[in-house]
Each structure stands twice: as C-alpha cells, then as structure tokens.
Amino acid sequence: MVPGIRAVAYHSGARALARSLALALVLTLSQYHSTTATAISALSINLGAASAFILGPALVNQPGDMSMYMYVTAAISFLVALPIFAFFPAAPPTPPSVAAQSILAAEGARQDASILSINATFDHEDLPFAKRRQDSSFDIGLAITEANAQRMSSATSIGAIKGASNALFESGGASTLGIASAVLDNDVPPLAFDSLRQELWYCMTHPSFACLALSGGFVLGVYNGWAGSYVSQARTHACAHEHNRIDSCVIDRSVGSTLSSSLRTRRPRSVGSALRH
Amino acid sequence: MISSTAGGLLFGFLGDMKPLRRQFKLMLFVLLLMTLVFFGWFWLSLPSSYMEEVLPSNYSSLLIAVSLGSFFLFGCSPLYYELGIELTFPASGGTSGMSRRSKRASGPSLTHSLTHSVLVAGGIITTLNNLGCLVYLVIALFVPETLLNTLMVLTTIICCLMILLIVERYNRAIVEHNL
Numbered sequence: 001m002v003p004g005i006r007a008v009a010y011h012s013g014a015r016a017l018a019r020s021l022a023l024a025l026v027l028t029l030s031q032y033h034s035t036t037a038t039a040i041s042a043l044s045i046n047l048g049a050a051s052a053f054i055l056g057p058a059l060v061n062q063p064g065d066m067s068m069y070m071y072v073t074a075a076i077s078f079l080v081a082l083p084i085f086a087f088f089p090a091a092p093p094t095p096p097s098v099a100a101q102s103i104l105a106a107e108g109a110r111q112d113a114s115i116l117s118i119n120a121t122f123d124h125e126d127l128p129f130a131k132r133r134q135d136s137s138f139d140i141g142l143a144i145t146e147a148n149a150q151r152m153s154s155a156t157s158i159g160a161i162k163g164a165s166n167a168l169f170e171s172g173g174a175s176t177l178g179i180a181s182a183v184l185d186n187d188v189p190p191l192a193f194d195s196l197r198q199e200l201w202y203c204m205t206h207p208s209f210a211c212l213a214l215s216g217g218f219v220l221g222v223y224n225g226w227a228g229s230y231v232s233q234a235r236t237h238a239c240a241h242e243h244n245r246i247d248s249c250v251i252d253r254s255v256g257s258t259l260s261s262s263l264r265t266r267r268p269r270s271v272g273s274a275l276r277h
Numbered sequence: 278m279i280s281s282t283a284g285g286l287l288f289g290f291l292g293d294m295k296p297l298r299r300q301f302k303l304m305l306f307v308l309l310l311m312t313l314v315f316f317g318w319f320w321l322s323l324p325s326s327y328m329e330e331v332l333p334s335n336y337s338s339l340l341i342a343v344s345l346g347s348f349f350l351f352g353c354s355p356l357y358y359e360l361g362i363e364l365t366f367p368a369s370g371g372t373s374g375m376s377r378r379s380k381r382a383s384g385p386s387l388t389h390s391l392t393h394s395v396l397v398a399g400g401i402i403t404t405l406n407n408l409g410c411l412v413y414l415v416i417a418l419f420v421p422e423t424l425l426n427t428l429m430v431l432t433t434i435i436c437c438l439m440i441l442l443i444v445e446r447y448n449r450a451i452v453e454h455n456l
Contacts, residue, residue, distance in 0.1 A: 038355040038362075039354070039355035043351065043355070046351065200401070202365065203361075204401065206364060206365055208364050208443045208444045208446070209361055209364045209365050209401075211439050211440075211443050212361055212402075212440075212443050213357075213402045213405050214439060215435075215436040215440055216353065216357030216358075216406070217401075217404070217405025217408065218405065218406075218408075218409035218412075218432060219353070219433055220351075220406050221406045221407060221408065221410035221412070222409050222410070222412075222429060222432040223347070223429065223432075224406075224410045224413075225410045225414050225417065226413065226425060226426075226428070227347070229417065229425060
C-alpha cells in the first residue's frame with residue numbers, strides 16, 4: 001500500500017510532502033531501469049496483500065468482524081482510488097522513454113506522411129505492422145524522466161489498489177478483475193476499441209508471448225491459490241485454538257505434523273477462502 | 278509475502294544491470310529452477326497420499342523452504358512482464374481511432390497509444406494469472422488435499438519447460454538503447 005499512497009499523495013496536490021521521495025525515485029529510475037519500475041508496480045500488489053496480514057488480525061477478533069473488515073478494506077481502496085480519478089493526468093506531458101517516443105513518432109509519421117529525423121530503423125520483416133510503417137522512421141530524442149516517474153507511479157498506485165481489492169474479490173471475481181484491469185489500465189477511449197482488439201489478437205497469437213504468458217500466469221496464479229489454501233488452514237486452526245481453547249490444535253508445535261493432520265481433515269472450502277483475507 | 282516482495286525488487290533491479298539486461302530467458306529459467314528446488318524440498322518434507330515424507334522437517338525448515346521458494350518465484354514476476362513487453366513491443370499499431378487522436382500535435386492524448394503497447398501484454402499476463410488461480414481453486418475442489426503440493430511442483434516444472442520454448446527478441450531494447 002505504501003508506494004501507492006505515496007504516488008497518490010504526490011499527484012493529489014500534496015507535492016511538498018512526497019517531493020523528495022519522488023525525486024529520488026525519478027533520479028533512480030531512468031529509462032534504463034524499466035524492469036525495476038515494473039517490479040515496484042507488480043509487487044506493490046504483494047505489499048497490499050501483506051498489509052492484510054497486519055490489518056486483518058488487528059481488526060478481526062471474532063467471526064462477526066469479518067464483514068466490518070471487508071468494509072474497511074473497501075473504504076481504504078476507494079479513498080486511494082478517488083484522488084486518481086480526480087487528479088491523475090490522462091498522460092504524461094512528454095513521452096516517458098525513447099521507445100514510447102518512437103511509437104508516437106511512427107504513428108504521427110504514418111498519419112501525415114511526414115518524415116522525422118532518422119536515427120534508428122526497425123527490422124521491418126519481423127513486425128506485423130511493418131507495412132504501415134514503411135515510410136515512417138523513428139525520432140529518438142531525450143527521454144524526460146519526470147514523465148517516466150508519472151507512468152511508473154500510476155502503475156504503482158493501480159497495483160496497490162489491485163492488491164487491496166484482491167483481498168475483497170479473491171477467488172470469485174479474479175478473472176473478471178483481470179480483464180477489467182487489462183481494459184482499465186489501457187485507458188482506452190471507445191474510439192480506439194478496434195485497435196485494442198487488434199493488439200490483443202497480435203499478442204495472443206504471438207507464439208513466444210503465448211508461452212510466456214501461460215507459463216508466468218499459471219505459475220504465479222497457482223502459487224497464489226496454493227499459498228492461500230495454507231494461509232486459510234493456518235487461520236482456521238488459529239481461530240479454533242482461540243475460540244475453543246483446544247490445546248492440541250496449535251501452530252507453534254511442529255508444523256509438519258499440524259499441517260499433515262490438517263491435511264487429513266477436510267475443512268469447508270468456503271470458510272477457508274473467506275478466512276484467507 | 279515480504280520475502281517475495283524483496284525477491285521481486287531484487288531481481289527486478291538485477292534485470293536492469295548491464296550484463297543481465299538481455300538475458301531474461303536465462304534468468305527466468307534459473308529463477309524457476311531455484312523455485313523448483315525449494316518447493317521440491319517443501320514437497321518432500323511433507324507426507325502426501327502416495328508416499329511418506331522423505332526429508333525431515335520442522336517449522337523453520339518449512340518456513341525457509343516456502344520463503345525462499347516465493348522469493349525466487351516472485352523474482353520472476355517483473356521479468357515475465359518485461360519480457361512480454363519486449364516480445365510484443367510494436368503492438369501499438371493504431372487504427373482509425375488512435376490515428377485521429379495522435380494527429381493532434383504533441384498533446385497528452387498522444388501517449389494513449391503507448392500505454393497500450395505496455396499494458397496489453399501486462400493485462401494478458403495478469404488475466405492469465407488470475408485465471409490460473411481460478412483453475413487451481415476449481416481443481417482443488419476435486420483433488421484430495423494431499424495432492425496439492427504435488428500440483429504446485431508439477432506446475433512449476435511445466436512452466437519451467439515452457440520458458441525453454443520462448444524465442445527471445447528484444448524489440449523494445451533495440452529501439453530504446455539503439456542496439
């Protein structure tokens with residue numbers, strides 16, 4: 001949650017508060033650090049989920065507190081999201097990186113057939129959209145890192161919100177949330193819907209990317225479900241321990257035997273997934 | 278969770294280092310292998326329906342196995358996104374709607390197309406991520422719970438092998454760093 005809050009604070013007018021932090025971020029993350037930026041945005045989701053482990057036990061003392069906890073989480077997510085809708089710029093004032101600028105330059109050149117300065121050319125044969133780009137060339141200029149930070153922090157705050165909202169819609173709405181975030185993150189105007197479909201099709205029929213996406217998506221997704229089932233088992237045991245004072249049902253004993261005994265007793269699945277967060 | 282976040286940040290940062298900048302496939306493969314080692318350790322430390330536990334275990338050994346496993350697994354996460362973006366980089370070819378937007382000089386609306394290029398790939402991976410979670414939860418309903426660790430290890434092996442099928446191509450890096 002913290003990076004998300006920082007990003008929102010930065011963009012919602014409280015600039016003085018977060019300026020030094022944001023500046024440090026800007027200086028650290030130039031265009032050569034796109035993987036670091038991606039890591040921060042992708043893992044702020046985990047940070048949000050980790051905060052649930054602190055927030056959850058603090059707020060939930062008995063089973064009836066569960067819905068209250070849900071409301072609190074929803075309120076926090078909503079409050080974090082609100083300034084984004086209100087204040088967040090639709091796009092950075094300048095292209096965030098050379099690659100971004102080259103895309104823009106290519107589009108502009110395709111549109112009005114104006115040739116820009118030639119600094120780099122593309123390998124045309126490899127690219128599906130190459131025919132349309134044959135006359136275009138790429139203008140490589142200086143990337144303004146302020147814009148890069150804006151792009152990154154937008155991704156970061158969205159990630160943190162997703163982390164918080166994941167706590168709400170964990171299993172049932174998971175795929176819906178994914179599709180929604182794919183569409184929302186793109187900030188797609190209705191006019192460009194054709195283009196989005198085209199891009200999706202291109203990505204999904206790209207063999208290497210399909211392999212990568214399937215591999216990455218499934219290993220991380222299965223891990224989430226798998227880890228979640230253990231967390232919910234631990235919670236079930238903790239609850240049973242606290243409320244029934246069953247001394248045999250403890251976690252601080254050898255976990256190997258606790259886990260194996262918990263594996264032999266089937267627990268109701270719905271309770272387990274509700275207790276996960 | 279904390280260790281996975283730390284792992285993601287560390288390997289995300291490492292992925293930006295010069296010698297490793299174009300080695301995402303190798304990095305992914307090695308990281309998944311390390312994940313496999315630690316999850317395999319975890320899997321062998323617990324009994325399942327078809328075998329007794331092979332390795333001795335206690336609380337801290339299991340904790341270390343899971344923490345290090347998720348450390349390496351989530352180290353993959355930013356690399357997956359970045360490699361996906363690199364592979365599909367030019368996928369921001371616009372049609373009518375986009376072109377009309379981009380004709381307005383260097384205004385902010387121009388950059389809609391680049392959010393596209395970056396986030397279509399990320400969106401697909403995120404969707405598949407959630408889909409994988411959903412599939413797992415559905416499978417877990419029908420499979421006895423003693424097989425779930427095995428399922429996790431099998432998924433890691435399969436995904437590890439799928440990494441080998443990828444043909445690397447750094448379309449964005451070519452433009453970005455003029456390589």
